[in-house]
Amino acid sequence: MIILGIETSCDETSVGIIRADKKNGKVEVLANVVASSLSLHAKTGGIIPEIAAREQVKYIIPAIEKAFKNLSNAREEIDAIAVTIGPGLIGSLLVGVETARAIAYAWKKPLISVNHLFGHIYANWIKQENDNQIEFPVVALIVSGGHTDLVLIKNHGDIKWLGGTRDDAAGEAFDKTGRLLGLTYPGGPQIEKMATGVTKDIFNFPRPLIDSNDFDFSFSGLKTAVLRQVERKQKDNGLNKEVVKNICYSLQNAIFDVLIKKTMTATKKFKAKSIVLGGGVAANQTLKKYFENYIKKNNPDIKLFIPPKHLCTDNGAMICAAGFFNYEKTPWEKITANPELYFD
Ligand code: KG4
Numbered sequence: 188m189i190i191l192g193i194e195t196s197c198d199e200t201s202v203g204i205i206r207a208d209k210k211n212g213k214v215e216v217l218a219n220v221v222a223s224s225l226s227l228h229a230k231t232g233g234i235i236p237e238i239a240a241r242e243q244v245k246y247i248i249p250a251i252e253k254a255f256k257n258l259s260n261a262r263e264e265i266d267a268i269a270v271t272i273g274p275g276l277i278g279s280l281l282v283g284v285e286t287a288r289a290i291a292y293a294w295k296k297p298l299i300s301v302n303h304l305f306g307h308i309y310a311n312w313i314k315q316e317n318d319n320q321i322e323f324p325v326v327a328l329i330v331s332g333g334h335t336d337l338v339l340i341k342n343h344g345d346i347k348w349l350g351g352t353r354d355d356a357a358g359e360a361f362d363k364t365g366r367l368l369g370l371t372y373p374g375g376p377q378i379e380k381m382a383t384g385v386t387k388d389i390f391n392f393p394r395p396l397i398d399s400n401d402f403d404f405s406f407s408g409l410k411t412a413v414l415r416q417v418e419r420k421q422k423d424n425g426l427n428k429e430v431v432k433n434i435c436y437s438l439q440n441a442i443f444d445v446l447i448k449k450t451m452t453a454t455k456k457f458k459a460k461s462i463v464l465g466g467g468v469a470a471n472q473t474l475k476k477y478f479e480n481y482i483k484k485n486n487p488d489i490k491l492f493i494p495p496k497h498l499c500t501d502n503g504a505m506i507c508a509a510g511f512f513n514y515e516k517t518p519w520e521k522i523t524a525n526p527e528l529y530f531d
């Protein structure tokens with residue numbers, strides 16, 4: 188079946204089209220158009236919801252038209268339309284949801300409401316090779332700008348939330364500390380770049396909740412720890428590029444130690460066979476390397492899946508995939524009725 192997917196939960200306007208095989212679950216991406224208003228937000232150091240939504244109003248139809256160029260007759264070929272219904276910025280979500288509803292109504296196609304976080308999880312099911320299948324149970328770590336969640340997936344549609352951040356998300360910690368360090372928005376990719384080549388964890392920032400007996404996270408304290416260091420260095424005129432690089436490396440280490448420890452504890456507790464990562468922070472190659480090294484050393488039987496970078500950040504194809512695999516199994520009416528209630 189062919190699914191059209193629309194994602195407008197934050198600053199991206201993305202339209203994906205996938206062809207998915209019901210027999211073997213193989214997902215092929217036919218189009219994945221992403222238009223972003225990020226450069227406008229870089230000027231203000233963060234996303235301004237009003238600007239994001241106004242840009243999405245401009246981008247949505249051209250993005251759909253561009254995606255449709257990959258089909259010979261979109262109206263005939265598309266079997267269903269998937270759209271992100273939350274969580275996200277309300278003005279932005281409305282652009283995608285109303286557009287999807289209009290197409291579904293005009294073309295009489297089924298409409299699948301998709302939780303954005305399910306989208307990040309299902310980016311992992313795109314184009315999996317047969318010999319490298321994701322095996323259930325799965326522990327999923329979602330690390331994005333707005334969310335840090337650990338989720339147990341026993342099967343498609345059987346998803347249980349294990350824990351999440353009590354304050355800032357991992358991506359938010361990158362973005363806020365990036366701003367403190369004078370780096371451009373979003374901070375995540377900049378911090379990864381700055382940390383490259385550093386090998387010594389000089390600042391040894393706290394690892395919040397690393398030994399807590401749950402699957403919760405807390406990253407807001409890290410921002411304060413970085414701020415204290417920045418203030419100290421500024422006072423003695425020592426905030427140079429070398430120090431910023433060291434702070435970036437130590438910050439990454441602190442965040443990643445906590446993410447890996449909690450994910451591995453969940454994997455052990457629920458006897459998971461696979462770990463999947465999703466969300467913008469999963470695009471970080473150092474996180475990938477740390478996870479791979481940890482698993483190789485401690486749990487070589489566990490399979491690790493991380494989507495390619497362009498599928499880690501927000502995109503329409505992941506919404507198509509989430510829609511496809513949960514089409515009949517997830518009680519979407521429940522989610523539609525209450526977008527806040529995105530996990531059991
Ligand atoms: O999933 P995403 O595109 O949007 C949300 O759903 O929030 O994630 C965006 C977040 C931002 O906080 C950004 O700083 C972070 O992902 N990010 C990264 C990297 N690339 C993006 N964080 C760390 N390292 C990266 N390479």
Ligand code: ZN
Pocket residue numbers: 303307331332466467500501
């Ligand atoms: Zn996202």
